[in-house]
Amino acid sequence: MTRKQEIIDTAKTLFRERGYKSVSMRDLAKVIDFKAASLYNHISSKEEILADIVLDVARYFTHEMNIIKSLNVDAKTQLEGVIKHHVDLTINNPEAIAILNNDWMHLEGKHLEDFKMMRDTYENDLRSIITQGIEHKEIAFQNIDIILFSILSTLRTLHLWYRKRSDLSENDLKKDITDILLKGILVKS
Amino acid sequence: MTRKQEIIDTAKTLFRERGYKSVSMRDLAKVIDFKAASLYNHISSKEEILADIVLDVARYFTHEMNIIKSLNVDAKTQLEGVIKHHVDLTINNPEAIAILNNDWMHLEGKHLEDFKMMRDTYENDLRSIITQGIEHKEIAFQNIDIILFSILSTLRTLHLWYRKRSDLSENDLKKDITDILLKGILVKS
DNA sequence: GTCTATAGATAGATAGAC
DNA sequence: GTCTATCTATCTATAGAC
Known part of the structure; x- marks a missing residue:
């Protein structure tokens, strides 16, 4: 090292x-x-350290999203892929996700620009997946932005929770998070 | 003023x-x-300003939770009540929620202690509601902590999203957030 | 490549005039 | 109750010895 x-x-x-x-x-x-x-x-500089941490993980997310987009699979499978790479990163690099969430605004100049660009592109790609799921009747709930927000807020703060429950296996975590985000919690009526 | x-x-x-x-x-x-x-x-002091902002909203959450607990209604209705007071506060005092989320760790001494106590009590109360819902077969999904985490992460970061979509009415927001948290997004199979 | 010394800016907070 | 002036501490970063 x-x-x-x-x-x-x-x-x-x-x-x-x-x-x-x-x-x-x-x-x-x-x-x-x-x-x-x-x-x-x-x-x-100190800011260079921050940029190294934050932009590295932002580039990872961008890369993973590009792979998912290239797969030509249905929306549900794409969403499962998005959840999967978030869980992977939460387990392997929780500090970077926490810092990205809390301190991205302290990036400067081109670092800040690059970050915002990657973040917005990622959100738009995820929105497209959701839109496609609604069009193909895989997704029942109609408010696209609420779905997007709900999924992202859960995935982005998963690191906070995983800290207390790191006993859970990676596969169990992926399954449970996927279930709760896609199927909800209530008994079907 | x-x-x-x-x-x-x-x-x-x-x-x-x-x-x-x-x-x-x-x-x-x-x-x-x-x-x-x-x-x-x-x-x-500067920290006193932070404490005023953060502890005020923490006390509000504690107060609202105590009302919900006193109602003797089913778990689903209690969860709807929790979602309702989060949405209310997100609309009326988004800054305080954002600051509570991001800067609570800069509280000092008794302020920090009080905050942690209220936060832990709130989470435990919400966990009890979820446990009760599972026992009474209102809630199907079994992992209590994942349900707790998923609901809280969505509600706590709602202020980020509401900024971009403040055109949505308070009632529509409550309905959509409640639906997505409790019922999920997929077409029922 | 690590150190001591320090530049230059800025922080939270206080003293005391008005 | 607001000001000017300032204290003391700390910050990021650089210069230059070794």
Whole structure:
């Protein structure tokens, strides 16, 4: 592992716990037994660390969505794919998702632009999947934006909950989240 | 409106947009055409402003939950009540919900303790409602914590989405959110 | 590549004049 | 109750010795 990677990994933990703005370069250096000034031999600014973390995961989501779009399968299967890659990432990189959710607005310049572009594209792709599901009568509920919002809000905050329940297996988690998002909770009447 | 209330209302807007840690007392003072020092004639610290905002809304949630618990109605009706007061608050005080979600960890001392206590009590009360619904066969899905998490994550982040869609009437919003959380989205098979 | 020292900006908060 | 002035602490980042 490179020094830069070590810095970024440490930052992931601290940023998640206390928020980007509350973590100083001195805090970060102390954890890896450095002086703050030395960090600058490996990274160019604090914001660069944030951008590395956030844009990396944003690019992963974009990549996964492009694969799903290329599959030519029905809406339900596509939604299952979206849920699957969110759960994967929640398990493997929960810090990055938390930081993306809470601190993306502290990105600057082109980093901020790139992030917003990827986020909006992702949301539009997911909206298209839902629209297609309604057209093909796979989805009964009619308000597209409420479906989109409900799915995304659950998937984006899954990391908060998984922390307390990391005993659950990856497959059980995928199954339960998929069921609840697609089928609801009530006994069918 | 008192001066203190004016300060808090201004803080609500700024804290929501940029996060508690990114807003300085000078930023806050500038908006209401004050000098930063003058703010301290009305509030004792920056953290007190945060606590006023966050604990106020936490107390509201606690109060509403206590009313629901006292009603002696079935689980479905109780869940509808929970959704209703979340939607009400999202429409009437979205800034406070956003700040509670993002910046509660910057509360200090007793403020932090009180917040955590109210949050945990609320979650436990909601878990009891869900458990009761499963016992009485109103709820089919079996994983209590996933139901709890899914409902709360959607309700807690509703403010993000309502911003873009504030054209929707309060009643339509309550109906759609209730439907999607309780009934799911797929065509019944 | 890590250090000490420090520049330069900005933070929360207080003292005291008016 | 609002101001100017300022204290003390802390921030990101750089300069230059080793």
